[in-house]
Amino acid sequence: MDRFIVNKNEQANGDHEVHNVTKGCSYMPDYVNQIDLGFHDSCRGAVAKAKSDWPNEKIDGCYYCANECHTS
Numbered sequence: 001m002d003r004f005i006v007n008k009n010e011q012a013n014g015d016h017e018v019h020n021v022t023k024g025c026s027y028m029p030d031y032v033n034q035i036d037l038g039f040h041d042s043c044r045g046a047v048a049k050a051k052s053d054w055p056n057e058k059i060d061g062c063y064y065c066a067n068e069c070h071t072s
C-alpha cells in the first residue's frame with residue numbers, strides 16, 4: 001500500500017492533483033499544501049477518497065506519480 005496526498009491548491013486547469021508520497025514525486029506540493037488521503041492499494045482508491053471528501057472539486061491523478069489516474 002502506498003500513501004497518497006492531494007494538493008490543497010488547484011492547477012491552472014482547476015484540478016487538484018493526487019500524488020503518491022511513498023513513490024515520491026518531483027512535483028509534490030509543499031507540505032503545508034498537502035492533504036493526507038491515507039494508504040491505498042492504488043491511486044484509484046486515493047482519488048475516490050479525495051472525491052468523497054471534496055465532492056465539489058475536480059480531482060485528478062498526477063501525470064508523473066499517479067499516471068494511471070491521470071485524465072486531464
Ligand SMILES: [Zn+2]
Nearest residue numbers: 019025062065
Ligand atoms: Zn506527482
